[in-house]
Structures are given as C-alpha cells and as structure tokens.
Amino acid sequence: MTTLDVSATGAAADAVAAHVPTLVGDRVASRLFAQDHTLWGEAAEDEASKRLSWTGLPRSSRPLVGEIAALRAELEEAGYDRVVLCGMGGSSLAPEVICATAGVHLVVLDSSDPDVVRGALTDLGRTVVVVSSKSGSTVETDSQRRAFEHAFREAGIDPTTRMVVVTDPGSPLEQQARGDGFRVVNADPAVGGRYSALTAFGLVPSGLAGADVEALLDDAETVADVLAADDEGNPALRLGAAMAGTDPLRDKLVLVDAGTENVGFAAWAEQLIAESTGKEGTGILPVVAVGSEPAHLYDDGTVVRLVASDAEDEDDGGPSAASLVTVAGPLGAQMLLWEAATAVAGRLLGINPFDQPDVESAKSAARDLLGQGIDDSDPPAFTDGEVEVRALGGDWLSGTHTLETALDGLLAQLDEQHGYVAVMAYLDREHDADLENVARDLFERTGRPVTFGWGPRFLHSTGQYHKGGPGTGVYVQVTTAPAQDLEVPGRDFTFGQFIAAQAAGDAQVLAEHGRPVLRLHLTDHDAGLARVRSLLGQGGA
Numbered sequence: 001m002t003t004l005d006v007s008a009t010g011a012a013a014d015a016v017a018a019h020v021p022t023l024v025g026d027r028v029a030s031r032l033f034a035q036d037h038t039l040w041g042e043a044a045e046d047e048a049s050k051r052l053s054w055t056g057l058p059r060s061s062r063p064l065v066g067e068i069a070a071l072r073a074e075l076e077e078a079g080y081d082r083v084v085l086c087g088m089g090g091s092s093l094a095p096e097v098i099c100a101t102a103g104v105h106l107v108v109l110d111s112s113d114p115d116v117v118r119g120a121l122t123d124l125g126r127t128v129v130v131v132s133s134k135s136g137s138t139v140e141t142d143s144q145r146r147a148f149e150h151a152f153r154e155a156g157i158d159p160t161t162r163m164v165v166v167t168d169p170g171s172p173l174e175q176q177a178r179g180d181g182f183r184v185v186n187a188d189p190a191v192g193g194r195y196s197a198l199t200a201f202g203l204v205p206s207g208l209a210g211a212d213v214e215a216l217l218d219d220a221e222t223v224a225d226v227l228a229a230d231d232e233g234n235p236a237l238r239l240g241a242a243m244a245g246t247d248p249l250r251d252k253l254v255l256v257d258a259g260t261e262n263v264g265f266a267a268w269a270e271q272l273i274a275e276s277t278g279k280e281g282t283g284i285l286p287v288v289a290v291g292s293e294p295a296h297l298y299d300d301g302t303v304v305r306l307v308a309s310d311a312e313d314e315d316d317g318g319p320s321a322a323s324l325v326t327v328a329g330p331l332g333a334q335m336l337l338w339e340a341a342t343a344v345a346g347r348l349l350g351i352n353p354f355d356q357p358d359v360e361s362a363k364s365a366a367r368d369l370l371g372q373g374i375d376d377s378d379p380p381a382f383t384d385g386e387v388e389v390r391a392l393g394g395d396w397l398s399g400t401h402t403l404e405t406a407l408d409g410l411l412a413q414l415d416e417q418h419g420y421v422a423v424m425a426y427l428d429r430e431h432d433a434d435l436e437n438v439a440r441d442l443f444e445r446t447g448r449p450v451t452f453g454w455g456p457r458f459l460h461s462t463g464q465y466h467k468g469g470p471g472t473g474v475y476v477q478v479t480t481a482p483a484q485d486l487e488v489p490g491r492d493f494t495f496g497q498f499i500a501a502q503a504a505g506d507a508q509v510l511a512e513h514g515r516p517v518l519r520l521h522l523t524d525h526d527a528g529l530a531r532v533r534s535l536l537g538q539g540g541a
C-alpha cells in the first residue's frame with residue numbers, strides 16, 4: 001500500500017493548525033483536483049486555466065507506458081544502451097531523480113559549458129538522445145540538439161534513428177523535428193515545466209533508460225484521491241500550510257535528505273518550489289542541505305526531513321528545529337504531493353504558482369550580450385592570482401585588492417535576519433562536484449542559509465526566485481575559461497560565448513534588482529578553482 005506521511009512540529013505545526021481547517025472549509029483540495037483555475041485570484045486565472053492537467057496525470061499518462069516500452073525494446077534490439085537527455089529545468093530534473101531512484105543510468109546534459117557538452121558527445125555508437133523542451137525555444141537545449149545532430153552525421157550515423165524529441169504540440173521544435181524526420185513524442189501542453197514529472201518529459205527519458213514508469217504512475221494514482229480530499233489529514237494541505245503558513249513567515253525551507261529512498265529528490269523540489277513561489281517580492285526559498293542537517297537553524301527557516309518510507313516514527317536525536325516537517329513516501333506519490341502542496345502554498349502566499357515572469361529577463365540579457373558579441377567587455381576590478389574579480393550591484397568593492405576582502409565586502413551586505421547567500425557555479429557539476437560543499441562552510445561562517453546552484457541549470461530553477469522573490473540575496477558567481485571551446489552548429493556563437501553571456505546577463509539582471517553580485521572568473525580552471533574553494537571554504541573571518 002502506497003502511503004504518504006507528513007508530520008509537523010513547532011511553528012510548522014502551528015501553521016497546519018492555523019490554515020488547514022480553512023483550506024478544508026474552502027474545499028481547496030477537491031477544487032484543485034477538479035482543475036478549478038479560480039483558486040489563486042483573478043490575475044492568475046488565465047495562466048492557471050492552462051496549467052492544471054498535472055492533477056490527472058496518474059491516469060492520463062497511461063498510454064505513454066506502452067509507447068515508451070515499445071520504443072525501448074526497439075532501441076535495445078538495435079544495441080543502444082546509453083541514453084542522453086538534453087533538457088533544462090522541468091525538462092530534465094524529474095528524469096534525473098526518477099532514474100537515480102530506480103538505479104538506472106541516464107546522462108543528463110543540462111549545461112552549455114563547452115567542456116561538459118563535449119564530454120557527452122561520446123560513445124555515439126551505443127547512444128540514444130532524448131531532446132526535451134516544452135517551449136522548443138530554450139537555447140541551451142537547441143544548442144545541445146544541434147551538437148548531437150552534427151556529431152551523429154560526422155560519425156556517419158543518421159540522427160533520425162538515434163534522437164527522440166519530446167515537446168509540446170505545435171512548438172517550433174515539433175514542427176522542425178517532424179519536418180526533418182525525427183521521432184516526436186508530444187507532452188500534455190496544459191502542464192507547466194516544473195509540474196511535468198508525470199508527463200512525457202518525466203517518463204520518456206526515464207522509461208528509455210530502464211526505469212519502471214508504470215510503477216511511478218501507480219504510486220501517484222494510489223494517493224490521488226487522498227490528496228484531493230477536503231480532509232484535515234490531507235498531506236498536501238498539511239505540507240502546503242507548513243511551507244507557506246507560518247506566522248511570521250519562515251520563508252527558507254531547508255530540504256534535508258534524512259534517509260529517503262528518493263535519490264536527489266530535493267533538486268527536483270527546488271525548482272518546483274522556487275520557480276512557483278518566488279515572485280512579487282515574496283516566495284519560499286528551498287535550501288538543499290549539503291551534507292547532514294544544519295547544526296543550528298536560523299529564525300526564518302523550516303527544516304523538511306525527507307525520510308525513508310519505512311522509517312520508524314522515532315526522534316533520531318537530530319538537532320531539534322523550531323519548525324520541522326517530516327515527509328515520507330515513494331517517489332511517484334511524493335511528486336504529486338509536492339505539486340499539490342506547492343499549489344496550496346501559492347494560494348496562501350497570494351501569488352500565481354504557474355508563471356515565471358522574471359526568467360525571461362535573464363534570457364533576453366544573455367541574447368543582447370550575444371548580439372553585442374560577448375567579450376565580457378567590462379574589465380575586472382582586479383585579478384588575484386588565477387581569479388578575475390568583478391562586482392555588480394553597488395560600489396562595495398572599492399579599495400579592495402584581494403579575494404578575501406572582496407568576499408568580506410559581499411557578506412557584509414547580508415541581512416542577518418532574512419538574508420541568504422547564493423553560490424552560482426557555471427562549472428562541470430560532476431568534475432567540480434566538491435565545490436558544492438562550500439554551501440555548508442559559508443552557512444557555518446554566516447549563520448545564514450546558503451544555496452548552491454550549477455549554472456546555467458539553476459537559471460531554470462531558483463533563478464526566478466533570485467529575481468522575483470524577496471530582495472534578500474547576496475550572490476557569488478563562479479565562471480571559468482573553458483579548456484576548449486565548441487561551435488554551436490548553425491549559430492553565430494560558440495558554447496563558450498553562450499555560457500559567458502548567460503552568466504554576465506544574469507549578474508546584470510541581479511544588479512538591476514539592486515542585489516550585490518561578486519563575479520569570480522577562473523582564468524585557469526584548476527588553479528583558480530582551488531583558490532576559490534579555499535576562499536569560500538574558510539571558517540569565520
């Protein structure tokens with residue numbers, strides 16, 4: 001029997017007690033699963049009316065199971081056993097968690113770093129590529145598609161026999177792919193990217209890689225009625241209230257892997273929560289805890305412990321948090337749970353959980369810089385060894401000439417009650433994985449929440465929150481000179497120019513929002529990274 005368990009203590013429990021009765025009285029759960037688009041106010045009605053099909057996916061996605069199985073059998077028959085997924089945000093985060101949890105291998109290419117893209121362009125003889133993009137206009141994914149199509153042709157392989165496209169009906173990508181003879185699987189257009197885990201976006205790459213997508217839908221279907229019930233025990237109402245109903249609002253949600261079988265779940269939930277709620281100056285900041293639980297919590301946070309489904313209901317003696325939620329359940333059920341809880345949180349916050357108004361600003365800034373011929377024309381304020389230093393969002397760097405004093409200058413702007421530090425690394429998240437640990441070091445140093453995002457992947461996840469959420473972040477951006485650049489076939493820019501424009505564009509938009517950004521550019525990857533690792537990993541000043 002698939003079950004979900006959501007328990008809360010402290011301020012989170014107070015929020016549940018304060019809000020769930022009203023959510024039940026307003027019939028929010030049953031209206032949500034009846035796809036009532038009026039739940040989030042008049043301004044949200046239009047978008048919500050196009051974004052609620054996810055509530056029915058456990059049933060409506062069933063035809064995909066057979067289609068995926070047939071395609072997997074065909075590809076296996078042909079000897080292709082390496083699946084690469086090209087996609088950003090909601091087009092890749094769910095398959096990554098589904099496959100990691102199922103223990104099947106999926107290469108997720110969600111980077112525009114030339115060295116990372118080149119690293120995926122290998123083993124073509126045994127490789128199948130899924131190109132996933134709902135809009136069909138995401139430049140990272142289009143560039144990756146071009147690179148693979150070119151590489152297959154160069155290897156004498158017909159790309160239409162090795163590349164599968166997943167996109168919305170009528171997208172520019174669908175028209176082009178069908179016209180060029182590629183296989184296309186359409187996804188449900190009435191589901192937004194971050195809610196698309198149980199659509200073709202989540203299921204096709206995962207199923208082709210060998211995950212049991214039927215079991216995923218079964219787990220979701222088993223709990224659908226529980227999540228749709230106007231009942232005080234409804235876990236979605238309880239989780240949504242715990243997320244967004246504390247008073248005063250605890251707007252940092254620390255996601256801790258405390259033994260859950262759902263591998264990497266927090267990275268998927270991060271986009272769902274940050275991109276759904278981080279707008280109009282409000283929102284909930286997901287903070288994916290690096291390593292174990294924080295030794296202590298800040299006053300504006302709630303800890304969510306993601307425990308194993310078969311975990312005993314015992315206090316494991318972990319640090320007690322003033323606001324704590326414990327969540328257990330299998331992956332398919334939890335995906336539907338968190339989608340519903342985030343929609344409930346959006347209602348409590350008074351925002352539209354289905355749009356992402358601020359993402360476009362960074363995309364257009366990147367396009368402008370590419371158009372101007374990105375050469376990162378603004379010279380560094382200074383260079384310290386193999387690291388160029390630039391500062392945006394104020395004149396807070398004047399008079400400093402070392403990395404240490406530059407970081408001190410940034411952290412001096414951190415609001416001690418509500419601030420957070422965001423580290424954004426436009427690097428290889430596998431090769432340079434160790435850098436993620438600086439999130440814990442900076443937390444220990446500042447006592448404030450620290451998020452870590454790999455660029456440009458985070459632009460499609462927490463990026464919306466950084467620009468549309470509360471203006472309380474201070475930002476450290478790390479970029480690098482590539483070992484070797486890579487052409488984007490058919491485009492007038494390279495991958496190296498593109499990722500540099502993405503970083504510069506995002507920093508520019510953050511500065512325009514009045515946020516301080518410390519930009520660290522590694523002129524030599526290895527030596528520069530060692531220096532930055534040491535800088536960010538230092539203990540308290």
Ligand SMILES: O=P(O)(O)OC[C@H]1O[C@](O)(CO)[C@@H](O)[C@@H]1O
Binds near residue numbers: 088141194275460
């Ligand atoms: O699937 P697409 O259209 O390529 O979009 C990828 C991601 O970019 C965004 O549209 C913006 O970040 C996300 O909502 C989405 O998941």
